[in-house]
Amino acid sequence: xxxxxxxxxxxxxxxxxxxxxxxxxxxxxxxxxxxxxxxxxxxxxxxxxxxxxxxxxxxxxxxxxxxxxxxxxxxxxxxxxxxxxxxxxxxxxxxxxxxxxxxxxxxxxxxxxxxxxxxxxxxxxxxxxxxxxxxxxxxxxxxxxxxxxxxxxxxxxxxxxxxxxxxxxxxxxxxxxxxxxxxxxxxxxxxxxxxxxxxxxxxxxxxxxxxxxxxxxxxxxxxxxxxxxxxxxxxxxxxxxxxxxxxxxxxxxxxxxxxxxxxxxxxxxxxxxxxxxxxxxxxxxxxxxxx
Amino acid sequence: xxxxxxxxxxxxxxxxxxxxxxxxxxxxxxxxxxxxxxxxxxxxxxxxxxxxxxxxxxxxxxxxxxxxxxxxxxxxxxxxxxxxxxxxxxxxxxxxxxxxxxxxxxxxxxxxxxxxxxxxxxxxxxxxxxxxxxxxxxxxxxxxxxxxxxxxxxxxxxxxxxxxxxxxxxxxxxxxxxxxxxxxxxxxxxxxxxxxxxxxxxxxxxxxxxxxxxxxxxxxxxxxxxxxxxxxxxxxxxxxxxxxxxxxxxxxxxxxxxxxxxxxxxxxxxxxxxxxxxxxxxxx
Numbered sequence: 001x002x003x004x005x006x007x008x009x010x011x012x013x014x015x016x017x018x019x020x021x022x023x024x025x026x027x028x029x030x031x032x033x034x035x036x037x038x039x040x041x042x043x044x045x046x047x048x049x050x051x052x053x054x055x056x057x058x059x060x061x062x063x064x065x066x067x068x069x070x071x072x073x074x075x076x077x078x079x080x081x082x083x084x085x086x087x088x089x090x091x092x093x094x095x096x097x098x099x100x101x102x103x104x105x106x107x108x109x110x111x112x113x114x115x116x117x118x119x120x121x122x123x124x125x126x127x128x129x130x131x132x133x134x135x136x137x138x139x140x141x142x143x144x145x146x147x148x149x150x151x152x153x154x155x156x157x158x159x160x161x162x163x164x165x166x167x168x169x170x171x172x173x174x175x176x177x178x179x180x181x182x183x184x185x186x187x188x189x190x191x192x193x194x195x196x197x198x199x200x201x202x203x204x205x206x207x208x209x210x211x212x213x214x215x216x217x218x219x220x221x222x223x224x225x226x227x228x229x230x231x232x233x234x235x236x237x238x239x240x241x242x243x244x245x246x247x248x249x250x251x252x253x254x255x256x257x258x259x260x261x262x263x264x265x266x267x268x269x270x271x272x273x274x275x276x277x278x279x280x281x282x283x284x285x286x287x288x289x290x291x
Numbered sequence: 292x293x294x295x296x297x298x299x300x301x302x303x304x305x306x307x308x309x310x311x312x313x314x315x316x317x318x319x320x321x322x323x324x325x326x327x328x329x330x331x332x333x334x335x336x337x338x339x340x341x342x343x344x345x346x347x348x349x350x351x352x353x354x355x356x357x358x359x360x361x362x363x364x365x366x367x368x369x370x371x372x373x374x375x376x377x378x379x380x381x382x383x384x385x386x387x388x389x390x391x392x393x394x395x396x397x398x399x400x401x402x403x404x405x406x407x408x409x410x411x412x413x414x415x416x417x418x419x420x421x422x423x424x425x426x427x428x429x430x431x432x433x434x435x436x437x438x439x440x441x442x443x444x445x446x447x448x449x450x451x452x453x454x455x456x457x458x459x460x461x462x463x464x465x466x467x468x469x470x471x472x473x474x475x476x477x478x479x480x481x482x483x484x485x486x487x488x489x490x491x492x493x494x495x496x497x498x499x500x501x502x503x504x505x506x507x508x509x510x511x512x513x514x515x516x517x518x519x520x521x522x523x524x525x526x527x528x529x530x531x532x533x534x535x536x537x538x539x540x541x542x543x544x545x546x547x548x549x550x551x552x553x554x555x556x557x558x559x560x561x562x563x564x565x566x567x568x569x570x571x572x573x574x575x
Contacts (some may be wrong), residue, residue, distance in 0.1 A: 186396035188384055189364060190461065191413040200409070204400040281400040283443040 065250040070258065073251040082240055087259075094225050094237040095263065097153055101160020102221035109165045109217075110210055113172025117206070118198060123173075134166045139227055146232045156233065160224030164217040171213035175206025208282070211275045218271060222264055302514075302528040310378065312465060312497035313340040313363055318372035320358060331522035332358045336372070338516060338525065342464075343495045347508035349559060350518030350526075351566030356501040358523070360467045363499065364388055376465060386414070389463030389496070391454055391471040397442045403453050404429060404438045410461040428456040432486065448479035452486065459490055466496045470503065484511060484539040492536065505559060509533075509552050510542050517559050520566035527558055 047067045053059045054066030061069060077087040084090065116123040141162055145155040179202050187201045229238025237256055244252025308314075315338040321331050333355040340346045348356050361367040362374050365381045374381045376388070397406050408425035412418070429435055432452040442450055451472065458466070468487075472480045488511065491498060502508050508515050509531055517526045531551060533542065542548050 180394075180396075182392045182394045182396045183398065185366065186390065186392060187398075187409070187413070188366075189388055189390045190410040190457070191386060192409075193413070196413055200413075201398065204398070207400075279400070281402075281441045281443070 061250070062248070063250055065254045069251040070254045073249075073255040074259070077255065083243060084235060084239060090235060090237050090240055091259065091263065093153075093235040094222075094229065094260075097156040097225040097228070097236070098160055098218075098221045100153075101157045101224055102164055102218055104157070105161040105164025105221065106168045106214060106217065108161070109168025109213075110172045112165075113169045113174075113210075114176055114198065114202065114206070117173045117176025118202065130166070130169070134170075138162050138166075138224075142224075142228050142231045145228065151232050151234055156225045156228030156236070156238075159228040160221040163220040163224035167217040167220060168210065168213045171209045172206055175209030176202050178209070179205040208279060211278065214271060214275075215268065218267055219264060222260065226260065300530040300532070302530055308339065310342070311339045311375075312342045312344070312377060313338070313499065314375045315339075315359065315362060316373050316375070318362060318369040318374060320355075320362065320367060321370045333523045335524050340497045340499060340514075342497055344513050345491065345498045345500065345511060346514045346516060347500045347502060347512035348516045348518060349502060349505050349508045349555075350516075350523055351520045351559075351563045352503065352570070353566060354518045354521040354562070355523035356503075356518060357469050360390070360469055360499060360501060363465065363467055364390060385465070386461075387464040389458040389461055389466045391458050391466070391468045393470040393473060395442065395450055395454070397450060397454055397457065399442050402439050402441055403434055403445070406442070406453055407456045407460055410457060414461070424460055425456075428460045429453075431459075431490070432456045446479075447475055448483060451475060451479075451483055455483075455486065455490060459494065462494060462496075464496050466491070466494075466498045468498065468500045470501055472507070473502070473504070480507075481539045487511070488535075488537060488539075505556055506543060506552055509548060509555065510537065510539055515555060517555060518562070520562045520569060526562060529555055 050059075051067050054061040054064070054069075081087060082090060116126060138159070142155070142159045145158045149155040149158060183205070184197060184201055187197050192200065225236070226238040226241070229236035230242050233239045237260055241253055241256045244250075244256065315336055318336045319331065319334045320336075321329055324330055336355075336359065338346070338348075338359065348359060350356050358367060362369060363376060363381065365384050376385055398409065401409065404422065404425050407428055408421045411421035411424055416424070426435075426438070429438055432455055434449060434452055434456070437445060437449060442453070445453065454471075472483050475483060484507065500508070500511060510533075512531050515529045515531060517529070518524065519526045529551070533545070533548060533551070
């Protein structure tokens with residue numbers, strides 16, 4: 001047997017690697033710029049066409065509004081305030097209802113999901129009632145809450161809570177059920193008490209399920225709050241929409257819609273940040289590696 | 292068979308002595324499947340592990356090898372017969388037990404050091420002391436540079452090292468291992484076997500090591516239990532008199548080792564064939 005050693009061109013290889021890396025990086029940058037450019041182009045074309053069609057009356061701006069009309073509406077709300085007070089107050093009221101409902105619903109859903117996920121008897125007993133409660137169209141409950149809790153904040157928060165609770169509950173429950181058996185047995189043998197198992201095995205392993213549901217359910221909380229305001233309120237974005245609708249003010253409806261979308265996007269961004277912080281132990285998904 | 296007298300002495304299964312570390316005495320375990328059938332996992336099973344002894348259990352797939360381990364932990368209760376650990380009947384999960392799993396049982400959301408410190412922390416050791424101990428054990432398995440890494444950042448072999456440290460930090464008097472190295476490649480497995488023997492010789496715990504790999508069993512054990520195809524019972528017991536300390540990468544070329552492995556394989560082969568033909572029938 002003879003050992004064969006590869007011939008060595010270390011220096012030449014090193015320089016060619018550096019060059020190849022620089023090329024690859026340039027390609028990545030170019031692609032990134034292309035994606036951003038195309039996104040902007042689509043937005044400009046879309047808004048431009050909408051504006052042109054409205055200007056030449058191809059679509060009726062009275063019903064379908066126009067980008068410039070919407071912008072004027074938003075600007076006047078910012079500078080002069082809305083018919084029901086300053087715009088910031090409406091945003092603040094809606095956000096407060098949304099956050100309160102989201103927090104109460106999420107915490108309730110997580111706690112209930114973990115308790116029922118850990119206790120087979122409770123799960124078997126209550127699952128039927130949860131199924132029944134979940135099948136009630138929740139927006140209808142809004143009317144019940146308005147009658148029972150009045151036009152103030154409580155009725156909107158209650159509607160947001162029921163919108164959020166079931167989604168988070170279902171995910172937390174599933175997450176607890178999916179916790180790895182070997183991992184639980186490992187903790188048990190290492191000396192963990194049932195409470196320690198729940199805290200250091202069950203909850204962390206259910207966390208990715210719970211976080212996934214938080215993304216969706218924040219949107220639901222916002223829907224709950226806005227629909228609640230729609231049905232009857234003294235303040236808030238929902239009321240702003242319903243007033244604009246009553247006055248056949250399409251600009252107002254679209255403007256409120258865009259403000260709500262921006263609010264949802266900002267909060268979504270914050271939740272994603274929080275999620276990345278909480279589950280930093282997770283391997284990065286393949287397509288994000290090296291980005 | 293003359294060769295048995297050389298190094299692999301065939302023992303007759305006898306009632307366990309009172310001072311044994313693990314004594315499984317004439318145990319049968321049946322359970323009812325979800326569709327209402329009665330299944331016998333193991334029957335008339337007797338096994339003794341003396342203090343400080345390394346016992347391996349080999350047998351065909353599905354013969355109840357892992358069941359024997361769960362009897363010792365108390366996660367499963369025998370239908371008839373009794374199980375004693377350190378002289379006491381098994382009632383709850385004993386603090387004396389350590390368990391290394393086949394699958395990855397590290398907590399993926401904890402770094403290596405948090406994983407290794409888990410045992411002492413669960414058992415109420417103060418935080419500072421637990422982490423000092425953890426650091427020491429991480430050093431012993433050669434992972435000091437990877438303390439802060441998460442399991443997904445480690446290779447399979449490194450994860451197994453972390454799992455060993457996590458188990459050994461509790462200094463278990465009884466060590467149960469369920470095919471712990473079966474998912475590793477050949478070279479890593481050999482290294483891990485050496486690592487295990489090294490850690491074990493420092494701790495002198497009593498080990499039950501379940502494997503389907505006969506050579507692994509012979510190389511590691513003082514005593515090898517061969518099980519029959521399911522429902523499993525002990526077919527024969529061999530004492531392995533190879534000198535210690537053993538070096539895994541060399542021992543497999545030792546003529547004595549090869550001879551022992553051949554003798555036991557003759558015994559095991561028919562059970563494996565039986566188990567396989569049943570498996571084929573079941574799948575058709």
